[in-house]
Amino acid sequence: MTGADRQQAHERLESELGVLWRRVRRLSVDLARQVDAGIEVASYGLLGALADGGDLRAGDLAERFGLDKSTVSRQITQLEALGLIQRVPDPMDRRSRLIHVTEDGLVRVRALRAARGRWLGEALRDWPDADIDTLVVLLARLNSSLAPE
């Protein structure tokens, strides 16, 4: 491959990743509405991050999602009103509080993920096993190449 071909391959990869990003975001919006019309999709992102990563401060959540604090603060208020999270004292810093996912919140995260899993299974129905395996291997390698140093 010449340098120009290589450059083209990168651009095609970037383009497919962009399409993938939009498809997954679109799907997440639709699934989140099915699971609960009252929650903003971005709030599900926060809920999922808390379910996987454990309790966090609001400021750390904002940092991680690249959102400003007023956005995160509004989403936290919304999730708290729905009983999906609660604020608990931070054992490391008495002046500060952590966001904690409630049992109801975990149930909601699992429901969304199960719906996503069913949808992915449906989309892959006609795929040969070997192609799924190859895609998994190459995505794992891509993730490793993209990992922070």
Added chain:
Amino acid sequence: MTGADRQQAHERLESELGVLWRRVRRLSVDLARQVDAGIEVASYGLLGALADGGDLRAGDLAERFGLDKSTVSRQITQLEALGLIQRVPDPMDRRSRLIHVTEDGLVRVRALRAARGRWLGEALRDWPDADIDTLVVLLARLNSSLAPE
């Protein structure tokens, strides 16, 4: 492959897609800060969607991103104050206005995308050409399988 193996392959794929999602989001946060510390990353998403898709109403942007209108409205105000978008009359509906990306806004979107392209090129430096091609082919097929009916 048995049904259980197949299920496992789906779960591995879902897991790798999840990691990819978080890596790309993390990177987008970092790159957006490099390009301009004053813009929320989510606002870059809006700016990019407008640059690609043409003028939209604020309500359509909110719908597409699964954000509530108050969030989008705040981001639009931020982007407008920076001169990256402007509100223009909607030729189809005189009571309504469209969000339009300014020339400065397009420059900013291109700068962010160029930075992302350089970063991807760097990450793929050690990849054999054939693997990049295979990944592009499989991602294109995945995107097609994931396309709305």
